Amino acid sequence: MRVRFAPSPTGHLHVGSAHTALFNWLYARHHGGAFILRIEDTDRSRSTDDNIASIIEALRWLDIDWDEGPPTPGYRQTERFDLYRAQAQHLLAAGGAYYCDCPPEQLERERKAAEARKETFRYSGRCRQRGLTAGALRLRMPDEGATVVNDLIHGAVTFEHRQLDDWILVRSDGTPTYNFSVVVDDVTMGITHVIRGNDHLSNTPKQIVCYEALGYPVPEFAHVAMILGPDRSRLSKRHGATSIQAFRDAGFLPEAMVNYLARLGWSHGDQELFSREELIELFDIKDVAPSAAIFDHSKLEWLNQQYLKRMDGGQLAQLAAPILAAAGLGRGRDPVWLSRVMDTLKERARTLRELVEVGRFYFERPEEYEPKAAARLFTAEGARRLALLIDELRTKGDFEPGSLEQLYRDLASRLGVGLVDLAQLTRLAITGRTASPPLFEVLALLGREETADRLRAALAAIGGER
RNA sequence: GGCCCCAUCGUCUAGAGGCCUAGGACACGGCCCUCUCAAGGCUGAAACACGGGUUCGAAUCCCGUUGGGGCCA
Numbered sequence: 001m002r003v004r005f006a007p008s009p010t011g012h013l014h015v016g017s018a019h020t021a022l023f024n025w026l027y028a029r030h031h032g033g034a035f036i037l038r039i040e041d042t043d044r045s046r047s048t049d050d051n052i053a054s055i056i057e058a059l060r061w062l063d064i065d066w067d068e069g070p071p072t073p074g075y076r077q078t079e080r081f082d083l084y085r086a087q088a089q090h091l092l093a094a095g096g097a098y099y100c101d102c103p104p105e106q107l108e109r110e111r112k113a114a115e116a117r118k119e120t121f122r123y124s125g126r127c128r129q130r131g132l133t134a135g136a137l138r139l140r141m142p143d144e145g146a147t148v149v150n151d152l153i154h155g156a157v158t159f160e161h162r163q164l165d166d167w168i169l170v171r172s173d174g175t176p177t178y179n180f181s182v183v184v185d186d187v188t189m190g191i192t193h194v195i196r197g198n199d200h201l202s203n204t205p206k207q208i209v210c211y212e213a214l215g216y217p218v219p220e221f222a223h224v225a226m227i228l229g230p231d232r233s234r235l236s237k238r239h240g241a242t243s244i245q246a247f248r249d250a251g252f253l254p255e256a257m258v259n260y261l262a263r264l265g266w267s268h269g270d271q272e273l274f275s276r277e278e279l280i281e282l283f284d285i286k287d288v289a290p291s292a293a294i295f296d297h298s299k300l301e302w303l304n305q306q307y308l309k310r311m312d313g314g315q316l317a318q319l320a321a322p323i324l325a326a327a328g329l330g331r332g333r334d335p336v337w338l339s340r341v342m343d344t345l346k347e348r349a350r351t352l353r354e355l356v357e358v359g360r361f362y363f364e365r366p367e368e369y370e371p372k373a374a375a376r377l378f379t380a381e382g383a384r385r386l387a388l389l390i391d392e393l394r395t396k397g398d399f400e401p402g403s404l405e406q407l408y409r410d411l412a413s414r415l416g417v418g419l420v421d422l423a424q425l426t427r428l429a430i431t432g433r434t435a436s437p438p439l440f441e442v443l444a445l446l447g448r449e450e451t452a453d454r455l456r457a458a459l460a461a462i463g464g465e466r
Numbered sequence: 467g468g469c470c471c472c473a474u475c476g477u478c479u480a481g482a483g484g485c486c487u488a489g490g491a492c493a494c495g496g497c498c499c500u501c502u503c504a505a506g507g508c509u510g511a512a513a514c515a516c517g518g519g520u521u522c523g524a525a526u527c528c529c530g531u532u533g534g535g536g537c538c539a
Contacts, residue, residue, distance in 0.1 A: 108539095111539070114467095114468090115467060115468085115539090116467095118467060118468070119467090119468070120467090120468045120469065120538080121468085121538080121539075154470095154471070154472095157470070157471080158470095159469075159470075160469085163468075163469055163470095163538095164469095197536090198470095198471065198472085198535085198536065199471095199535090199536050199537065200536095200537085201470065201471065201536080201537080202469070202470055202471085202536070202537035202538075203537070203538095205470095223471080225471085225472075225535095226535075226536075228534090228535075230476095230477085232534055232535075233534090233535080234535075234536080260478095263478065263479080263491090264478070265478090265479095266479095267478080267479055267480070269480065269490085270479090270480065270489075270490040270491075271490090271491095272478090272479095272490080272491055272492090289479080290471075290472065291471090291472050291473065291535095292471090292472065292473095292534085292535060292536095293477090293478065293479090294477060294478080295477095295478095296477050296478060296492070296493085298477085298492060298493055299477070299478060299491075299492040299493080300492095301492090302491085302492055302493085303492090305505090309505075346505095347503095347504055347505045347506095348503065348504045348505080349504090358503090358504090405501085408501080409501095412501095418501085419501050420500095420501050420502075421501090422501080423501035423502070424501070424502065426501090427501080427502060427503095433502090433503090434502060434503080435502055435503035435504080436502065436503070437502095437503080437504085438501075438502085438503095439501055439502075440501080
């Protein structure tokens with residue numbers, strides 16, 4: 001079996017497109033078939049090479065690989081015009097198509113009239129017998145009966161032929177229409193299963209008639225439900241980030257993205273987490289749901305965190321490196337140290353970006369202290385305790401989490417206060433915040449010198465305020 | 467407007483006539499754990515759009531209504 005993903009390079013790879021690409025890819029990998037990438041760039045005004053590069057980059061990032069497609073020549077529609085012309089001539093010769101020179105204005109009038117009668121506009125077919133040799137090329141459609149699309153997801157969907165008219169295959173300027181070029185491409189590429197968005201279901205009966213007129217077998221069809229925004233309209237830019245790159249840049253992992261997209265419209269019992277191998281093994285079209293799904297950002301974030309948590313510190317350090325660098329942090333740091341830092345952060349962030357934000361204090365001293373907490377903790381009593389801590393931390397122990405905790409516990413009981421009192425005071429002084437990874441790990445990672453410096457800075461800040 | 471698709475908690479979904487007192491997950495609330503925040507564990511609230519059939523029995527089958535989406539312009 002052979003499937004294809006055929007994006008129009010009019011923008012970045014949209015999550016909806018990525019969704020159908022993934023379903024095609026999973027289907028091919030599951031059944032050991034071929035996955036083909038084809039670029040539908042007939043709309044020359046909106047298609048750009050940059051967009052093609054961007055789509056390819058996004059697919060690579062998702063690790064969706066193709067068996068045939070760019071950069072091999074012949075997989076862009078603009079390179080295939082000879083094929084469309086040849087098939088059009090073939091149809092014309094066989095009598096399946098005919099030229100039409102009806103002026104657009106007249107067609108428009110008829111369309112309006114049909115609308116006024118509350119009927120479907122259907123081209124009259126008046127040029128059918130005229131034997132013209134130029135104009136727009138129309139496909140001769142049956143006047144009666146119906147075409148049934150046997151969809152793998154929706155079952156049998158019937159379209160009455162009186163709703164379908166002789167549609168244009170090739171415009172009078174010689175360019176093929178979308179529906180025609182798709183059929184020719186799928187036929188010449190030997191596509192056996194067309195898995196695409198539900199928005200193409202209405203086009204399918206026209207295409208089926210074209211396959212038959214051309215004398216080729218009709219492939220299987222599977223129309224996957226669309227992805228909607230929170231307001232139930234088609235997911236678009238006004239709902240926020242929609243391109244795969246945008247999610248990558250926001251700090252999502254490709255594994256999480258693939259897992260999330262796979263679970264949109266597909267499921268396998270109660271399971272939520274799937275490795276790539278599991279997806280390939282378990283995915284099947286028969287388990288794909290027919291109804292549209294709303295894109296849920298918070299579930300994606302949760303999934304991303306699940307993957308973050310399972311990753312080791314070293315990997316995370318590499319993945320976070322670009323974000324760290326962009327924030328001007330972490331330059332020249334020891335990889336082992338960075339890896340330990342990441343291990344303390346990964347359970348506290350849903351994205352790589354958040355991870356860097358949460359761990360910012362590891363790389364630079366706090367510029368300010370949370371005001372409410374400072375008012376509560378940075379008091380005269382707080383200053384006394386800080387001074388005591390500075391003194392204690394200067395010499396005692398080996399500055400490892402275990403001994404640091406012991407030191408704090410001892411001091412707390414000596415002062416007759418809770419561990420929490422000393423911990424929060426220190427946390428605020430060290431990170432500027434009241435929430436952070438476990439304090440003693442943080443202190444150990446920062447080291448004796450840095451810890452002492454930050455505590456002294458906090459002490460000075462208290463003094464300065466009073 | 468015509469045609470087509472869709473309809474289970476707020477969201478993703480399980481459910482293929484009796485297993486359903488409708489299950490899981492996200493999000494939300496509570497409790498536990500705990501140096502904070504998380505993570506984790508336990509727990510709570512939360513849905514079969516509506517109306518007719520079919521059947522001993524319907525979330526599941528059929529019809530209609532309503533609502534949402536798409537295609538054609």
